[in-house]
Amino acid sequence: MRIDLSGRVAIVTGAGGGLGRDHALLLAKRGARVVVNDLGSARDGSGASVSMAEQVVKEIRQAGGDAIANGASVTDFAQVEAMVERAMSAWGRVDILVNNAGVLRDRTFAKQDLSDFAAVIDVHLMGSVHCSKAVWGIMAAQGHGRILMTTSSSGLYGNFGQSQYGAAKLGLVGFMKTLSIEGKKHGIRVNCLAPSAATRMTADIMSEEDLAALAPATVSPGMLALVCDDAPTGMIMCAGAGSFEAAHITLTRGLHVGTGDDAPERVLAGLDRILARTGEMVPGAGIEQSRYELSCRSGPVAVRG
Numbered sequence: 367m368r369i370d371l372s373g374r375v376a377i378v379t380g381a382g383g384g385l386g387r388d389h390a391l392l393l394a395k396r397g398a399r400v401v402v403n404d405l406g407s408a409r410d411g412s413g414a415s416v417s418m419a420e421q422v423v424k425e426i427r428q429a430g431g432d433a434i435a436n437g438a439s440v441t442d443f444a445q446v447e448a449m450v451e452r453a454m455s456a457w458g459r460v461d462i463l464v465n466n467a468g469v470l471r472d473r474t475f476a477k478q479d480l481s482d483f484a485a486v487i488d489v490h491l492m493g494s495v496h497c498s499k500a501v502w503g504i505m506a507a508q509g510h511g512r513i514l515m516t517t518s519s520s521g522l523y524g525n526f527g528q529s530q531y532g533a534a535k536l537g538l539v540g541f542m543k544t545l546s547i548e549g550k551k552h553g554i555r556v557n558c559l560a561p562s563a564a565t566r567m568t569a570d571i572m573s574e575e576d577l578a579a580l581a582p583a584t585v586s587p588g589m590l591a592l593v594c595d596d597a598p599t600g601m602i603m604c605a606g607a608g609s610f611e612a613a614h615i616t617l618t619r620g621l622h623v624g625t626g627d628d629a630p631e632r633v634l635a636g637l638d639r640i641l642a643r644t645g646e647m648v649p650g651a652g653i654e655q656s657r658y659e660l661s662c663r664s665g666p667v668a669v670r671g
Contacts, residue, residue: 369594372397375457376593377449379403379440379497380467382418385516385563388582389464389589390422394431396590398462401453402426403436405467440467440493443500450500460501462512462593465494465538475529483530490516490534491541498545502554511554512593515542517602518560522613535560539602539615546600547651555599557592560613561585562606584608600650616646617655622662 376393380386382404394400404419416437426433434456438445453460469489471482494515505511520528521535538558545556563582572580588605591597602613621639623632633640649655 369590370397371462371594374398374461375401375453375459376462376464377401377403377453377460377497377501378464378466379493381422382406385561385582385585386464386466387422388586389466390433391425392586392590393462393593394426394433395429399457400426400431400433401436401449402433403438403440403449403467405437405439440496441488443496446496446500450504454504459508460504461508461510462514463497463501464514464516464589464593465497466516467493468516470531472527472531474527478530486530487534487537490531491537494538494541505554506552509553511549511552512597513545513549513554513556514589514592515539515556515558516561517542517558519562519604522560522602543600550599555597557597557599558602559585559589559592560602560604562604579607614648616643616648617658618643618646620662
């Protein structure tokens with residue numbers, strides 16, 4: 367069945383270029399009315415101009431769609447609330463939020479200035495918190511909402527020189543997981559997208575051939591699947607070059623060693639078994655870890671050399 371978003375209203379942050387632009391264009395193509403948000407800043411977050419957002423709005427309107435431009439900074443909750451109020455005033459609802467805005471200030475942790483670390487957290491993590499908070503009550507009242515966080519392989523797996531970026535991006539996974547649980551009773555579904563895309567963020571680190579293969583448009587179909595009416599919830603989807611995968615945070619079967627004086631040594635000696643992935647689980651909520659561990663209290667399990 368073709369995904370049809372007619373009558374839906376979407377907000378896409380960081381939509382003036384790159385991945386956000388393609389997200390906004392695809393949402394509009396499938397019938398959604400779109401708030402194209404972009405501060406118009408450089409990769410490091412400096413500067414501001416609404417011209418990039420206005421250009422995307424122009425493209426959408428020329429193709430027969432409906433969109434409005436917005437230059438709110440996602441780091442300012444008052445500006446975010448005003449952006450949402452404008453969408454409500456124009457169209458009376460907000461169905462979809464795509465948290466895409468981001469900045470890069472790559473540097474090894476030893477050389478990282480803490481102000482830069484905080485700025486990256488502020489845009490990626492707190493920016494998504496601000497936007498999600500601003501639409502949450504509206505979506506709950508409607509009984510329908512779709513929120514997408516943009517995570518990253520740097521958060522899921524780590525990446526040299528991106529401690530602040532990785533911290534923010536994995537923080538978004540934890541945020542998403544909790545909101546997906548809390549949103550179920552309100553008809554709100556929340557997911558994460560981890561894109562591999564050629565944008566201003568990756569222009570300096572990839573070959574021309576790879577950049578061409580990783581065009582943002584090859585990621586946006588995953589976005590659409592995660593915000594449509596039939597979207598899943600609580601999913602971490604990875605996407606790039608037209609391929610789509612799922613990432614999971616798993617729990618191994620592990621090892622029960624008890625609480626004796628030699629417990630630390632037994633843990634160290636049993637690391638191979640603790641790390642073994644045979645039969646690993648994907649808990650549906652954090653409490654499931656505790657429940658599993660309580661179920662293992664039959665006594666210390668011998669560590670076999």
